[in-house]
Amino acid sequence: MRRGTGRRTQRAGRAWPLLVAALVAVRPASAQETRLDDRLPPTVAARVSALVDSARAAGLPAEPLVQKALEGQAKGAPGYLIEAAARSLLHRLGVARAALAGRPSNDPQDAAELVVAADLLEYGASATALRALAGRRSSGSLGGPLVGFLFLLQRGVEEPEAVRLVSAMLDAGLPASAYAELQRLVDGDIQHGISPRGAAAARASALVRHGARLQGGGGAR
Secondary structure, eight states, X not given: OOOOOTTTGGGGGSOHHHHHHHHSOOOOHHHHHHHHHHHSOHHHHHHHHHHHHHHHHTTOOOHHHHHHHHHHHHTTOOHHHXXXXXXXXXXXXXXXXXXXXXXOOOOHHHHHHHHHXXXXXXXXXXXXXXXXXHTTOOXXXXXXHHHHHHHHHHXXXXXXXXXXXXXXXXXXXOBHHHHHHHHHHHHHHHHTTOOHHHHHHHHHHHHHHTGGGGTTSOBOO
């Protein structure tokens, strides 16, 4: 599948910890609903609030739905599109949890993984790829590897190759910082005219070979 550019490609510039923190900020339910009531037309606010309640009841992160709706409002989107975007995100979060073999949880780390996985599904990644990466995890957060995977797709690396490279890094037990380093190094190589696939393969292999130097920042698996 050919990936889009523009709005989605711009996401590659996000450092993964900032991405996670921004999208899964935990707020009380009352604060979520107040923001919707204050910013959206009453009928739209009510419909989005119902989706937020559904997410909460299913043990899925609810704050991303609120952020999605408020983003649409800020961009002047009509109410039906705001509701559709929130509903689509709710669906992707459910698919992401199934692919990652997750369970209902209030753990911010679990929520962070689901948000990144949902972003991957929106971009065009397959649930099969998510299951493959989740199967490599032994413990700890999958957030860093998932953001690394998204980065590779956005830079034009085909899904099977991106899965292979991130899987190798997971198998090596590299810390989360290694995936941020991968992004930095690959972008630098691309600026010097190296193909994204060649840069990704070389840099991922080097990180795996020298992984012992990166330990101490916490396991990525």
